[in-house]
Amino acid sequence: MKEIIYQSLIELTNGKYSSLLLKKFVTSPVSKKLIGQYSKVYEIDTTEVSSDLDSFTCLQEFFTRQLKKEARPVNQADNMFVSPVDAKVESFGRIDEHAIFSVKGKPYTLMDLLGNEHVIEKYKNGKYIVFYLSPANYHRIHSPVDGTVVRQYFLGNKSYPVNQLGLTYGKEPISKNYRMVSEVTFQDSKHVTLVKVGAMFVNSITLTNRSTTWKKGEEIGFFGFGSTVVMLFEEDVITFTENIKKGHNVKMGEPIAIML
Numbered sequence: 001m002k003e004i005i006y007q008s009l010i011e012l013t014n015g016k017y018s019s020l021l022l023k024k025f026v027t028s029p030v031s032k033k034l035i036g037q038y039s040k041v042y043e044i045d046t047t048e049v050s051s052d053l054d055s056f057t058c059l060q061e062f063f064t065r066q067l068k069k070e071a072r073p074v075n076q077a078d079n080m081f082v083s084p085v086d087a088k089v090e091s092f093g094r095i096d097e098h099a100i101f102s103v104k105g106k107p108y109t110l111m112d113l114l115g116n117e118h119v120i121e122k123y124k125n126g127k128y129i130v131f132y133l134s135p136a137n138y139h140r141i142h143s144p145v146d147g148t149v150v151r152q153y154f155l156g157n158k159s160y161p162v163n164q165l166g167l168t169y170g171k172e173p174i175s176k177n178y179r180m181v182s183e184v185t186f187q188d189s190k191h192v193t194l195v196k197v198g199a200m201f202v203n204s205i206t207l208t209n210r211s212t213t214w215k216k217g218e219e220i221g222f223f224g225f226g227s228t229v230v231m232l233f234e235e236d237v238i239t240f241t242e243n244i245k246k247g248h249n250v251k252m253g254e255p256i257a258i259m260l
Helices: 002-013 016-026 029-041 059-063 110-114 117-123 164-169
Strands: 080-082 087-094 100-103 106-109 127-133 140-142 147-155 179-186 190-197 205-207 219-223 227-233 238-240 255-259
Touching (some): 016 059, 029 059, 117 190, 127 238
Antiparallel strands (some): 080 255, 100 106, 127 227, 140 219, 147 179, 179 190
């Protein structure tokens, strides 16, 4: 019953016009006045921010803030994947032989997530990890590895919440929301796919790097609001590092997986 009520309320409030109103507000000069309070409520370390708070013209600019380079050191070990974002580890584990994985007890299929039957074959029996970015997090996305982009495309048109309630009671937000899929090769022939999932109301994923060559730690884009990143690995390609635990917070540049 909770799931039905939640989904009904979201369908009623998460529409085109409510999204436009929120976007209009957070990009308006009026919203600038909320930056200080927003930082305090979400306990954001403003000493890491690359610009003075007064330089931001609206709340949206602060939300997509850049950090000082030294604030996020990147592990440069050749055999290491690093986190592409600041986030909480929501879920991780094995993708089964039917290309299904689970988040908050909900099954997701790779076909629903990726929309490409040729791509999903690579990841059967592989590994996955889901990162959740809260409103407090730094929302820039960085490359987790040195690699080459071989495929990049957008899917979905929903914007369901991807927070705790959304993942628990929502209509499979990870595979229904607006999302950007990036497939990358590394070590010549191995594959990893990043799925950047938009969130409620402001369904925005902006690319800042359109090169097909990614360097570990370099910025590739940013989210316009709360969001989720899913990483998919082929079978027998990685093992997760010891710091990867459900509910654990990671920062961009920290190790998340070791190449086998």
